[in-house]
Amino acid sequence: MNVSANIDHWLDANQRALSGELAWLQGLLEKAIVNSGDASSAIPDTTSAVLDCVADQFGLSSFERAILLLCAGTELQSCFRDLCGKLHGNDRLDYPSFSLALSVLPDSHWSALLPDAPLRYWHLIEVRSPDTLVMSRLHLDEHILHFLLGADSIDKRFDGLVHSLEPADPLPPSQQLQAEHLAGLWRESRKPPVVLIKGNDRVAGRQVAAHSCSMLGVRPQLLWAQDIPAASDARTLFARLLTREYLLSRAVPVIDAVDNFHAQIAVFAEELECPVILMGDGPMPLMRSCAIVEVKKPTAEEQLNFWRRGLVGLDGSVHAELPSLAVQFNLSLQDIETIIDTLQAEAKWGIPLNTGLWQQCRRYCRGSIGHLAQRLIPHAKWEDVVLPKGQKTVLRDISRQVRHRATVYDTWGFAGKSERGLGISALFTGESGTGKTMAAEVLAADLGLDLYRIDLSAVVSKYIGETEKNLERLFQAAESSGAILLFDEADALFGKRSEVKDSHDRYANIELAYLLQRMESYRGLSILTSNMKSALDTAFLRRIRFVVQFPFPDVDERSQIWHKIFPDILPRGELQIEQLARLHLAGGNIRNIAMNAAFLAAEKNEPLSMADLAHAVRMEYVKLEKPINEAELGRWQ
Known part of the structure; x- marks a missing residue:
């Protein structure tokens, strides 16, 4: 017999048993009409397995079970409406009520009417009409009716909110171990567990949840955190219906809160009276036991x-x-x-x-990092770098370590010694315009990696704890590509840790400590630039692997910069590079002058001249508020 035939056989057997119970109940009501309420009758030998399951799962008494059967009969067979009208003594009252049930059904008890009693607590029945409680219409919940008839479906109230989560292809071995670990934690839990799956890989988290549920014989149902009702009453009802679904069909809610974890998620988890899997990185202030599983991407x-x-x-x-x-x-x-x-x-x-x-x-x-930082497109190459030999050597060392970190850390086992200090970090110090950002661009171009400049104003927050969240989002987004992170002009964030005088000082130090920790664990290269090395905390410097001092260029270095600054295709006259190199300017200022002079030449549609450069020098000196040697510039005309 195939699976389909087995299911059909089970449905037929269930329907026959349910019909048998309804026939018994019909006879009971008919006797009550004849005997004015005395309706004792033997319970049928064969009962509905599905109705038995509902009674067992929700702890129904025999009286409450009979009420459920009476409500089902009213929905399924018209004769029950006629019988209810006759028992009420009014044909218009052709529906079940507590009054009717208390007077006719065996083993009756008033406690079945209470709001916290199973029938009403689990919304198995609905009490309708504004009449007194005992005379109000009792209506069987539609989903419960479908369940009694053998329909294997999720409550239609969850349409568009809850989706079946099926295990896909076999998990990679590392994630298979995590799924087995999750299932083991679940089995060992004495009470319905809360499992928190941490990590920013949404797909992997879902699949680990799906595979662990498959091991446990339960059905994972995916729910987005933002779809949980905000209002207290609606949220409580939602939690109760989800719990009811678990009791009926072993459907376990898997709440995806990866991008939307907030305090109400924890409150909702408390209201659920069934196992629940949460996905996210938020704190879990729960009274219930919470098992935490961190799901990482494949090795x-x-x-x-x-x-x-x-x-x-x-x-x-x-x-x-x-x-x-x-x-x-x-x-x-x-x-x-x-x-x-x-x-x-x-x-x-x-x-x-x-x-x-x-x-x-x-x-x-x-896509994951673009909204958190500015991507710089590197154009500079090694030959564009004008630095003393020692600084160039350190830059080459940085590139070498990034390129070969997998060999040293993984193949040769250095990562197994300690996880601390595996992040490759560098500090570039020097005056503005001395080439710090350009050096970062050179490294990015050499390594074939993206370079992102961090806007500190978008990261640092005046609200306690928000800076750490912003930094975590940034580092997590960068993890997938191992992009180079450039914290430009970082003095404000990485300055000397202050003496703790108030709560703001304390939290500022916590933010810095968190950043240091995150830099050490980042799998890519993080670069900090500072104009004042002396302003940096020595403890902070100890945790930076490379420190490169970018000196102000001397005359020879400025001459090299001037030679390199002009594109080969730029039309230009005879330029006196030696005279230009005498100007006490950093590389960034030299670039500004060269570009501004080129615009002047373009306006005249003439080759670039020393006169254009003299005009651009004046513009730059005014901006820098530096005195101008007009006698020297006059000779450039």
Whole structure:
């Protein structure tokens, strides 16, 4: 017998049993009419397994079970309306009531009428009409009626709010262990557990939840946090109906609060009287026991294997790039699948896979961080850097460590020694315009990574705890690509930790401590720039791996900058670079002068001249509030 036949057989058996119970109840009511209320009658030998299940799950007494059967009979067979009218002595009162039930049904008791009694608490029946309680119409909840008839469906009141969550393909081994761990915590819990799945990989969290529920034989139902009612009464009803769904069909709510975790989520979890899985990173001030499982993205090795399976059959040049790809980009399996689909679609238009793979990964990861920081498009190269040899060597060292961190940390086991201090961080100090931001651009271009400049005004908040949340969102968004984070002009945030005089000082120090901790755990490169190294806390400096001092350029270095600053295609006359190099200016100011002079030349439609540069120098000196040597500039005309 196949599954469909088994189900049909069960439905037929249930319907026969329910019909048998309704026939018994009909006979009971008919006897009551004849005997004026005396309706003793033997209970049928075969009872409805579904009705028995409802009675057992909700703790119904035999009297409450009979009320449920009476309400079902009224919905299913017209004869029950006639019988109710006769028992009420009024044909217009053709419905069940507590008065009728108390006078006719066996083992009656008044406590069944109470709001906290199962029938009303679980909304198995509805009490309708403004009459007195005992004479009010009793109406069977529609979803309960469908359940009694064997329908396997979710309450229609959840339409559009709750969605079935099915386990997809087998989980990668690391996440399979997390699913088994979650299921184990659940089994060991004495009371209905609250399981908090932490982590920002929404798809992985859902799949771990789905697979663990499958191990436990329960049905995960996905619910978005923003769909939980805000009003107290509506929220309580929603929680009770969700709990009722669990008792009826083992449907476990999985609440996705990854982007919307707030205090009301914890309140709602308390109101649920069934197991619940929460997804998010918020605090859980619960009276109930809460098991926490942190779901991470697949390991680099698992991601590499998934890349290889998805790109099987391609030439070796594509596969040679995959190990570096798996190390640099921390992606979910769904992310990788989406990128592969996009690349294969592009390949049909003649775009080679091996040229687009790295860039496609970069583009894919930008969406999560773009609203939190400004992406800088790097154009500078190593040959554009004008610094003393020692500083250039340190910059090369930074690039080398970022490039080979997987080999040192993972292959050679340094990450196993300690998780502290694995983040690669650098501090660039020096006056404004000395090339700190350009050096960050050079590193980004050399490593093939995106560079994001952090707007500190958008990160630092006057509200306690908000700065940490903003920083966490930033670092989490950057984790997938390992992008370079540039905290530009960071003195305000990274200045000396103050002596604690009030609560604001204390929380400012907490914010800084959190940032230091987050930088150390960040899998990419974080760069801080400062105009004043002396303003930085020594404890802070100890936790920075590289410190690069950008000195003010001397005459020879300024000469190099002037030679490099002009594009090769720029039309220009004879320029006196030696005279330009005598100007006591940083590289940033030199760039401003060169660009402003080029606009002057463009206006005249003439090659760039020393006169244009003299005019631009005056503009820059006025901005800097520096005195101008007109005698020297006069010789440039």
